[in-house]
Amino acid sequence: MTVTTDELQLMNDELQLRTIKKRISRRGLIKGASLTAVAAAGAAGVNSLSSKPVNAEVFALSQKESQEESQEEKIVKGCKEEFLFEVNAILEVPKEFRTSPKSARGLQRIVNITGGSFAGPKLKGTVLPGGNYWIFTRSDGGLEIDARTVLHTENGHLIYTSYQGIVQAPPAIMQRLRSGESKIDPSEYYYRTNLNFETGAKEYNWLNPIVAVGIGKRTPTGVTYQVYTIL
Incomplete structure (x- = not known):
């Protein structure tokens, strides 16, 4: 044809x-x-x-x-971000356990937050002890972060902060992160979180409705996030 x-x-x-x-x-x-x-x-x-x-x-x-x-x-392109603060959280050694065989998640870790600090143009203060991270291992080898903590501003107000995130990297880098190594170039792994704030303090009421994202990296004592609000 x-x-x-x-x-x-x-x-x-x-x-x-x-x-x-x-x-x-x-x-x-x-x-x-x-x-x-x-x-x-x-x-x-x-x-x-x-x-x-x-x-x-x-x-x-x-x-x-x-x-x-x-x-x-x-x-x-119209989305803009504004630097909110940098937060440094001090973490304890993780406690590990495995989930039920029926769970889609594998190894889990619980990490207690023992303190820290935060500082930015509009607010600064300390990270109160007592918060914690839940870290779940995904089937693709990455990590899911689910954390809760309380920020204490320098003028005496409390800000409840919750955030979820993802850590992803090539297997060799993930292994180094899991082993606790902190001297890894942040460009070698993807560590991002989305943060939610709750406070009754009128001075910081503007935090309640905002969308905020954090760029994380490991440190010798825990983790650091550069936090930005999306305008």
Whole structure:
């Protein structure tokens, strides 16, 4: 069977159209709208040498997807962060235990927080003893962090802080981290957390609704986080 150049072009156009339709449908960009109507909106931009209606549809859908992607990029680029504080937590030696065979998680560690400090442009103080980390080993070798602690500001207020996070690195680096080694370049592992704050102090009420992220690294005495709020 001989296939002409025009037929090949048509099949290629139809393949592109199906692919674009699927992508746009998944992204929710077409909500009950007629594809013919969408195509008509972009028909003026189609090369006048092309007489195939499918090309107009491909063009229009491509334009629509491109516009939406550009808008998403603007939203992402519009996000800004502001340095909140650096916190240094002093940790005890981890206590290890294994979970039930039915659990999807493997080795677990509990680490008590014995103290520390934090400082930033808007607040500073100490980390109270008594908090703890729960560290879960994932099936992919990474670690999940679930922590609770209380910050005590220099002017006498308490800020309950909870955060969850992920530690991920190549197996050799993960092994060094698990062994307690602290002299590892932070660029060799991914250590990120999201923090939530709760306080009744009017002076720090602005902390309650914010979204904050922490960039962590191991230290000889525990961990340090550079904490940023997303504006």
